[in-house]
Amino acid sequence: MNENSGSDAESSDAELSDAELGRMARRLAGVGGIVGVCLGGSRARGAHAPGSDYDLGLYYRAGELDTAALRSLAAELCGRPVDVTEPGGWGPWVDGGAWLDLGPVRVDWIYRDVARVRDHAAEARAGRYLFGQQPGHPYGVPSYAYPGELALGRVLADASGELAALRAEVLEFPPELARRLEADAAWEVPFTLANARKGARRGDAGYVQGCLFRAVGLLAHALHARAGRWLVNEKGAIAAAGRLACAPRDFSIRxxxxxxxxxxxxxxLGAVLDAAEELAGEVLAGAEA
Incomplete structure (x- = not known):
């Protein structure tokens, strides 16, 4: 395609072909400090809708990323200057990158420190994790999202083979992490809903909804852990959990x-919490079976 105009994308119903993605990925992989490029998000999973963004993970070595070269490439592709951040420019957990508007299609470049991915993968295998606060992620970002993104993604450019080798290490959901997530949900969900009862008696709907969001998120992560599936963020998490064979009937709707x-x-509010406790009881009982 003519990467400056995006004209070929218009003729392909606002979609990028594998060849077009591959060309962009190879150019990105030629930028100093980038180890490899991976397609992520709904596009990688085949769950995208028409017009969905293309999420490209730029796996880099800390201290080596040539952001000036990235700005030059982004300006060439878009035909105008593009705001390309330094690492950390979007916060401590999402890291940084750029949003490219190529006319009919949008491509997100998202930085991932390859050493950090490797470290969080090792922690996940040991059954350890933490959640980080990040704008745009009300549930928080789980540290195991880093290896999970790579496991769920599709490597597009990887001259040294390092990224593919790392992906092979994280394809299997770690059994120790699964046990830890289910165990944490087993105590935290009832505790969270019990606290929500106090807010319900005061008519504090905001607090109750916050507790419900946390509790349902814990259940979704626990169900994915039980199924041995990575869950990397809260977008679509309820629907994804409902599709798992281990989920209670009508989990998503309920x-x-x-x-x-x-x-x-x-x-x-009390009636809502009754329904939440019933649903939680069914999910958590599955861990004991």
């Missing part, structure tokens, strides 16, 4: 309904 009442009436 979980989504917990957020629907829009009432500050204590009795109504």
């Amino acid at each position: 979980a989504q309904r917990l957020f629907a009442p829009g009432s500050t009436d204590p009795a109504a």
